Amino acid sequence: MKKIVLLSLLNICFVLTQPVFAEESDYNAIDKLGRGISNATLAIGEIPKQVMKETRESNLFYGMTSGFFVGLVRTVLRTAVGVFEIATFPVPYPNDYAPIMKPAHVFQSNIEEKETELEE
Numbered sequence: 001m002k003k004i005v006l007l008s009l010l011n012i013c014f015v016l017t018q019p020v021f022a023e024e025s026d027y028n029a030i031d032k033l034g035r036g037i038s039n040a041t042l043a044i045g046e047i048p049k050q051v052m053k054e055t056r057e058s059n060l061f062y063g064m065t066s067g068f069f070v071g072l073v074r075t076v077l078r079t080a081v082g083v084f085e086i087a088t089f090p091v092p093y094p095n096d097y098a099p100i101m102k103p104a105h106v107f108q109s110n111i112e113e114k115e116t117e118l119e120e
Contacts (some may be wrong), residue, residue, distance in 0.1 A: 027097035029089050036085030038105050043078035045106040047071035078106065 050071030055063025081100045094100060103109065 027099070029092075029097060032085050032097040033089040035099060035104055036082045036087075036089060038082070039078045039101070040082030040086060042106045043075045043082060046074040046078055049106065050074060077101070 047068060048071070051063050051067035053063075054067030054070065057063075058066075078101060085100065
């Protein structure tokens with residue numbers, strides 16, 4: 001019994017110290033937690049964002065109808081991703097705490113995201 005407890009404790013220590021020995025990345029666990037909270041609470045902003053985007057790309061009617069439904073789907077997805085990131089913020093998944101959705105936050109424009117990709 002003592003061996004099992006000792007091996008379990010060593011295993012936990014190994015898993016918890018793994019991020020310490022990992023390579024440097026642009027994101028960390030706190031970034032992932034903040035992204036998760038932001039996405040879970042502000043995901044409803046996807047609806048007006050997508051309505052405006054679709055209206056700019058086509059016309060008002062298409063923007064109001066298609067943009068609403070695209071925004072609704074993205075709201076559900078962003079909320080789910082936010083809850084997932086909150087629940088798994090200590091785990092360096094995916095790829096050293098990188099964002100799951102692009103853009104990482106609701107009100108972050110795609111232009112900002114493309115500029116950061118070009119800098120890397």
